Amino acid sequence: MEYEAVIGLEVHVQLNTSTKAFCSCRAEFGMEPNTNVCPVCLGLPGALPVLNRDVLSCAVKVGLALGCSIQKRTKFDRKNYFYPDLPKGYQISQFDMPAALGGEVRIDTPGGDKAIRVKRVHMEEDAGKLMHEDDGSLVDLNRAGVPLLEIVTEPDINSPEEAYAYLTKLKSIVKYLGVSDCDMEKGSLRCDANISLRPKGESRLGTKAELKNMNSFKAVKDALSCEISRQTEILKEGGSVAQETRLWDARQSMTFSMRSKEEAHDYRYFPDPDLTIFLIGDNEIELARAAIPELPQQKAERFIGEFGVSSYEAGILTAEKSDADFAEECFRVFDAADKKPVVNFLIGPLLAEANSRGCGLRGLGITPPGLIELVLLVQKNIISNLVSKSVLKEMIDGKTTAEEIVKTRNLAQISDTSALDGIITRVLAENDKSVQDFRAGKSNAVMFLVGQVMRMSCGKANPKVVKELLERRLSDA
Amino acid sequence: MCRFFPAIVPFSLIKPLSTIMSDINDKIIEYTAKLARVKLESAELGELYPQIKGILDFIGKLEEADTGDIEPTSHILPVNNVFRADEPAQSLPMEDALSGAPRRRGRCFCVPKVIE
Ligand SMILES: [Zn+2]
Secondary structure, X not given: OOEEXXXXXXXXXXXXXXXXXXXXXXXXXXXXXXXXXXXXXXXXXXXXXXXXXXXXXXXXXXXXXXXXXXXXXXXXXXXXXXXXXXXXXXEEEOOOOOOEEEEEEEEEEXXXXXXXXXXXXXXXXXXXXXXXXXXXXXXXXXXXXXXXXXXXXXXXEOOHHHHHHHHHHHHHHHHHHOOOOOOOOOOOEEEEEEEEEEEOOOOOOOOOEEEEEEOOHHHHHHHHHHHHHHHHHHHHOOOOOXXXXXXXXXXXXXXXXXXXXXXXOOOOOEEOOOOOOEEOOHHHHHHHHHOOOOOHHHHHHHHHHHHOOOHXXXXXXXXXXXXXXXXXXXXXXXXXXXXXXXXXXHHHHHHHHHHHOOOOOHHHOOOHHHHHHHHHHHHXXXXXXXXXXXXXXHHHHHOOOHHHHHHHOOOXXXXXXXXXXXXXXXXXXXXXXXXXXXXXXXXXXXXXXXXXXXXXXXXXXXXXXXXXXHHHHHXXX | OHHXXXXXXXHHHHOOHHHHHHHOOHHHHHHHHHHOOOOOOHHHXXXXXXXXXXXXXXXXXXXXXXXXXXXXXXXOOOOOOOEEOOXXXXXXXXXXXXXXXXXXXXXXEEEOOOXX
16 A cells, blocks of 8 residues: 655744843853843743743744734743743743744645645744753753744645755745744754655545654654654554654664653643733734845746746755845846856856855855856856866955956966967877777767867867867868 | 642643533542642542632633623733833843752752653
8 A cells, every 4th residue: 555644844943032032131042051041031930021022023024924824813821841941830832822823835846836834833932951961960041931933834745855845945934034043953943743644545644653853954854754664664564653752863863752651741721821912913014024025935936037047046046045145146247138157157166165165155255246257258268167167266265356367377268279279280199099980980089089188278278169170170181 | 739720720621611610520630730740648639629629610600601792801901012122131140040949060950860
């Protein structure tokens, strides 16, 4: 029997406000333990939480960007459980009146565009950090009370690849909004997954397992793949999947049951009496809407229309806002209507350099006019494509212009036939076998000869001109 | 503990108030105590049962009121949108923050180990 995976994701995004959600402690990282704490976030008796205005506006922005309907009335609830990282004995969260409901994130799949429905977006506070030692656990409450948004999907995801695409798109949108840096390694974006299998064509959902402890998008993908295999095996043998929480172990590439003696969680949510209700007016929603920048999807569509890039290229160029802005400046500086040479440069050598240096396009220190100068040198056949890559590297390292590098290193391409004739004569004399091959009808042999000329000219010969010259010389004789 | 009881009744049990009224039993009280990490002796259980039932019955009178035309209330105070600006203020000195802790180690609170 063939099975289909049904996956829902729960993402926690840490907001980059200056202060915590309900107190004025700094929401800063890397501080000495327990220095950003106060009676409110320590849960001392009598302390009263007051909501950070920016937390609600971030929630509204994210809700709007995901196409959710912003709720006119929203309130906070207490989620009760005991754990040492939670000093109050409850987490301030939202239960039945979240900030936003019902949106979607569109992803690219091999089968085309697909909408992953977003069930809800709600605000909550983070817990503290635990460090385990042999004879006890240490608690640092600097993170307790830092604002989070929880973004929950409907079970619309059907493969690990779709989960990866969803996370990538969600991160891109949230980063465009500037409300979080979404760095999974730093913990500012966290993801849990619910996954069940069902026979293909069946509409009823199977028993789901909850996966935790994945600390990269790749880990989410790997954990889901692994869990699909595990559940498939159980079902094929006629067994049934247990409803449980499983932890991903990246080192062993396996999920493990998080054995717990505790009974199923009963969080006993109830409205937090310390926080009164929040009413979100149309006016505030419109103000938030006006503050939302052009989002990756819209930007990609505009790039396709305005600059003639493919949807694949637009997807790459718009994933990061700063890259997209850089690309757009390049397109504007480059006069020709056909932007293909610029696109090839951006998503080819430039992106490769940026990735290997772990920075964005702008982080390479090349300005858009500087890059276009290089592109034009290739366009005008002054340097070859091959040489342009080494010039690019030098531009990045040496902080000089392309023209300067080409001039001082004498890299200009040789298209002058008289200058090439001498090299060609030598190459023909030294490669008699290839010459014979060509004359015997092996037209490929000419490419070998072109390569030899390129080598002898240290990459400076114009390969197009060389090929023409070679073909003329070979058929003349 | 009784004074706070309504706050710690499992949420899942709150919804149909009338159902709990008739259903409240030692098992629910034991379960609730367990969730709240309160140790109860069986004699205490016997003592608590009539008290809690009394409270729930009292609150249950609300069920008799006709609330058809009344908008649900989520808070007893007629205020809303209480915000603060996103501006940092002085936190507690670390020594003060840790001063009430039964156990500390270095700059951290120290608690019984929670994982093996
Ligand atoms: Zn605080």
